[in-house]
Structure formats: C-alpha cells, structure tokens
Amino acid sequence: MKQVFNPFVNVFLISFVLLALGFHFSVKTIDPRGNFGRQIFPLVVSNPRAEKMKFFLESKRDYETFLLCSSRCHRMDPDYMSRQFRSKTFNFSVNSARAEDFLAITRLIFENNTIPIKNLILAVDPSTFGPFPEYYFDHRLFHNKVLWDYADVRLGKKKIVPKPVNIYSWQFLRDSFISLYLAISGSKDYGFVEHGKIVDRTLRTKSSDQVKKEVIAKGMKAFDWENLTVLSQDRIDLVKKIVDLGQRFDVDILFLIMPYSPGYIAHANEETRKDLWKSQRALKETLEKFLGATRDNVFIYIENSLFNGVDDYSNEIHPGFQTSRALIDALAARRNWAAGEPL
C-alpha cells in the first residue's frame, strides 16, 4: 500500500479533497443564484421572489391588479399598466415561475392586500405546467421561508423536495466570482423597485436577426418543447386552486399565454416548431377545459402579429420593453382574441 499512497499521490489526494471541499463551501456560502437562501453576497440573477415580496409587504398593499408571471413579464411596467388598466397594479413576476409559485404568491397577496383585488393576470407558458416532479422545481421558492409557508405543501401526493442543485459546474464558479465582484464593486445593475418594476440598466434587447443567430448557434434546441406537450396534472390542480380562490373573492382572472420572438418562431426547425405549437395547444385546452376559463379570459399572444408587437426581445422568450408595452395595450383593450387562432 505504501507504493500506492506514495508522497506524490498523498499530496495529490489531499490537495484534491481540500480543493473540492473549498469549492463546495465557498460556492454554497456565496450562493450566487440564491438557491440556498443565504443572501450574504449579491445575487448574479436578481431574486425577485425576495425583492418583490419585500416591496409588496412594505407598501400600503392597496393594489387592485396583480400580474403573476415568470421572467417573461419582467419588463412589463406596472406604472404603465396602472395607467392603461386604470387600476393600481403590482408586477409580481418571478424568475422561472411555475404553478406552485403562482399559488404561493396568490395566497400571499390575497391575505395581505388591504383592499379587494379586482384583477389577477396569470401570464403563463407551457413550462408553468411542466411535468412534476421531473421538471424544474425552484430552490428559490423552497428557500424563501415566507413564500414557502404559502405554497401548497401537499403538491399531489409527492413530497416536495427540489432536485439537488448541481453546483459543481463552471457556470456556478463563474457566477460566484461575479457575485464576489458585485460585492466588492457594488455595481449591481439588475433589480426591482416598488410596484415590482424592473430597474434595468444593462439588459438589452435584440433584433430578430440576432435572436436568429443565437438560436442557430444553440442548435435551435433552446427549449425542450417535446417534454412540455403533456402538462402536469399536479400543477394544473394548483392553478385550479387559484381559480377557486378568485371565484370566492370575486376576482377577475385573466390568462395570458406569452408570445415568442419572431426570430425564434421563424428560424426554429420544423420539429421544434411542431412541438412548440403542440405544447401551446395543450396549454390553451387546459386553461379552457380544466380550469373553467372561457374565451373571454384567455388571451393568446403567441405571435407578434396578434397584438401589434414589435421585434423587441432579449432572447427567444423574453419580450423587451416595447413588446411588453404592446402586450399591455392589447390586454387593456381586451382585443386580439378575435384575431384568430395561431394554432
């Protein structure tokens, strides 16, 4: 055994173990993406669950309209929405939101808003109902102690435990360094202010051509639509609970199916496009059939042409400010449903 554990091997093994442990504890402590609820260092990706909840709870909590969405709606300006809807609005969009986030946030606002809520806009996409538990379950909800209390812990019959985050990656290491840099330089550019409005100084939008190039560079497989053609019943049930709550409190619930970059739709390959339409159809049918929604409160804006949207996206799925504004206009006017079915 002495030959095996010779001085060179010993130094190598000890160094590797120390390196691995050092990496593990540093990255978990820095927690650059807010997966572990540390919040000691600045997050590389802002944590809207924590930030927006803080702004909401510290406000007068006198909102009539709430927008619940994933990061796709970050650029929807709540002040502009308030003007267009003539109703004070809070944008409660949180990154990678799924049905469980929607339910937790709905319960939070229903319990804490000081005046009756009139409108609840749920901006959804197929991944809102991604298969559970295989499909991504967000650690940022799991580790947000307040929101987690409002989340439905009886999600189906399955125990809710997020899949372990793989912190052993170059991307996590890079984010940790960025987080440390942000802590030192104090130059964090991305965050939220009151009413859930985004403060966006650095995020830029891209033309259809740029999106096309990036889509091509990624091999047009940015999203695994095939996995999203069948929606999770667990997550549908969670949204049903929101609908029930809405009915009980006489809140008008609108479903908004989010659009895609024209560059993405135009240049995605045939198979991807087919799966995309299929998942959208499943979404529409789910909203209409299972959730009891009617054509009056389901709005599909899958293509720019349906809501006068402009070619203003930051990538395949995230509308820029102009497109977000066009979406708000269309929603405020309650038009475009008659524009025909893109499916």
Add this chain to the structure above:
Amino acid sequence: MLFLDPYFLYAFLPLTLLTFVLVGDRLPKAKVFILLVASYIFYGSWNYHYLPLLLFSTVVDFFLGKAIHKEESPGRKKIYLSLSILTNLSVLGYFKYFNFFSENLVFFLKDILGLGYSFEAINIILPVGISFYTFQSMSYSIDIYRGVITPTKSFSVFATYISLFPQLVAGPIVRYKEIEKEILNLSKYKILAENLNWGGQLFLIGLAKKVLIADSLSSIINPMISNYATASIAETWAFMLGYTFQIYFDFSGYTDMARGLGRIFGFNFPLNFDSPYKSKNIGEFWRRWHMTLSFWLRDYLYIPLGGNKVGSFRRSLNVVIVFFLGGLWHGANWTFVIWGLFHGLAISFTNIFSSAWEKILPHKLQVLLTFLIVVIGWVFFRSDNLEMSLSILKRLFLMGNLGLDTSFFQQYWNLLLFLSGSFLISWALPNSNSWEVKKERGWAIGFAFLLGACMLSILSGETEFLYYQF
C-alpha cells in the same frame, strides 16, 4: 461506464486498484482474474446483454488458436485460421454492417435493376468496442498461424487480454505479443510508485485533453455543424478546423488515458498517436494517427496483398483497397468509405509524386498541405451523408458567402481562441508520449487542480468519446 464517468473515477478505478493491491499481494495468481472480472464489469456496465458476445469471441479464438498451433497439417491450420477470421468477421458483419449492406443491396436490386425487393432495417445495437476487440482477437489467431506467438494455455489470461478494460472499447489495438510477457508475469507484478504516478499523470493529461479541449470545442462547433447548410465560408472553415482538433484531442486523450491505466496495472500499451498533424505527407500521417490500426492494416492486409514488393500500379491499388476497408472499419456509412478512399488515393498520389513533393515544397508547406488534406478528409468523416459532405466541401472551396466580418469574430471569439491554442499544442509542443514522471509536490497540486477543472467540465455537461461508436 466511461473513463469520464464519476462512477469510474471514484468507485470502479479505486476499488479495482485496491483489490488488485490488497488481494493481489496475498494471492498473486488472482491478479489476472481480478483484472478479468473488473473488465467484464466495466463492459457489462455499458450493456450486460453483450457480455456473452465478448465471451463467445474469446472462447472461439482461444480454442482455435490452440488448434492452429497444435495442427501440423498446413491445410488444416489454414482451415482453423479461416474459421477464426470468419467467426470474427461474421460477428462484426452482423452487428455493424448488416443493415448497411442489406439497404444497399436492396437499393441495387430495386432501384437499379428494377426488381421488387423491399427491406426493413433491423434494430441492431452496435456493441461498444466490437471493432477493436474483434481485430485484437483476429490478430491473435493470425500471429499463431504465422508462428509469431505461441498460444497461451490459460483461458483467463487470454480472456483478460481480449477484455482488458483500459483499452477494451476504443483501443489501442494491442497485439498479444506486445503484452505477452506482462500478462504472463502479472502475478509477479507489484504496483510501483513510479508506474502509478506516471500512469496517473498520463491519465489526467488525457482526461484534460478530452474534457477541457475536445468537449469544449464540441460544444461550440456542434450547433454550427447542425446548421452547416446555412453556414458561411468562414463559419465552415471554423467548424471544420474545430472538428479536426476535437477528434484529435478526443481520441488521443482517450489513448493517453488507456495507456496511463495500462501502465498502472503493469502494461506498456503501444503508442497510438505521435503528433499526426506535424506530418509531411498523408503516408506519414497514417504512421502517426491511430498507429495501432494503421499497423494492423499494414501487417494483416497490405503486406498479404503484396505490400511494397509489387509494381507501382498494384501497390497503389492495394493502398486504396486497404484504406477502403479501413474506412469501412470506422462505420457502416458511405461517408466513411469515401473518407477511406480519399486517404488511399492521397497516399497513392504522394507515393507516386513523393520526390517532387519533397524537393519542390518546403518542409512547412508540406506540413500545411498535409494538414489541409486531412481537414478535407474529416468532412466525409463528420458528415451524416454525402449531401452534407458536398455542401460543406462547397463552402470550404470558397463557394458561398464569405461571412468574415466583425460579427464573425464577435460571435466565435471563443472558438478562435481554442483553435489558436490547439494549433499551438499540436504543432509546437512535445506530445504526451515523451511525458516523464513528475515527483515534485507542486506538480501533485497542479494535477489536483487539473482533475478539479476536468470534474467541473464533466459535471457541467454530457460527454462521450467519438471513437466509442467504432
């Protein structure tokens, strides 16, 4: 289980090593058996249904090898040898080429001759490493027939030779005589610090070549290649150069890992790469690239066909035949056949004009031209079909939009960085064959960081060896 699999790195390899040391020290004769069991576990972890196939090939050649050796009648010797070759080629033919030949036969009968045949492909899984272990097995029988070796009496020794996990699935193709002494004396072998350190260091160098260079290149160029039809000339050159280095670092990385592991367990596997992109002509390239396959084809195919002792036309024809079969060995697809023929013709051409090639062209230009010929050859190798090959070739030969603007550099700066590094490593640095064992602590810490970097890359994404499919 791949060499890159954390299960291999953290469970299989340490356990095998510890068993080899702890049990082997007490029961020296068990060492062969330990390696045999470990090798079958390694292979079975991919798909245990194919273990009987490996065993079948082993049993057949073990007994036929003995029969060839015992038999005094030349005629019967030949029959036994033919039987061994036929069995191996049948196994290879069925699993690797059945669908390919059937499809082409039906195409010929139906579309060319107008006969009413149809064919439905059978779902045959290609057993990993089948091309490697059948060639190894055949070389054993042929070498016994030629009197180069005497067959081993021990079945476990022969089964270990065929299934030795460090080189089972992607080479190098080891001939029995190359490790005969080591495998027969395995019971006396004790793992030495020097072997362990040298083998471990070479393994890590190979791992780094594979995951830090080849896989990084792959993640950049694969999306580009999947959109080859709309790529510009600059993009096409960029992804083909990227592939040229990807396959080199992928396969030579694997070979380093195999050789490193071999050394740990007391085997000196033959060299498989010797800086092939430094070659001055295509013939030299094949003496530096996948050397064990080249030498196998030379010794068991080219020389029996007449070798260099025939006229220049026949010699050229033999080269083309050998490379046609060499191409087919890589895969059941016309693209591999064309790739093989392309190299065969290139060698024949340089053989005929060798003196002019060497006299007229300066050394560096010879290297550059040879490199470019190899790049063009890789077009066929990488393409899914001939249409794709032609489309890529058109762009390589400057037909289409140049696309060499500032956005190209902005978009592919990382690829250009990798290409520059790859050129530097493969043209300017000594290769890993000349690696000398390092003993200093600084190196030990450096290798720990290298393993850490490799692990981050492995855990960041999926990875697979290109040569596993052959």
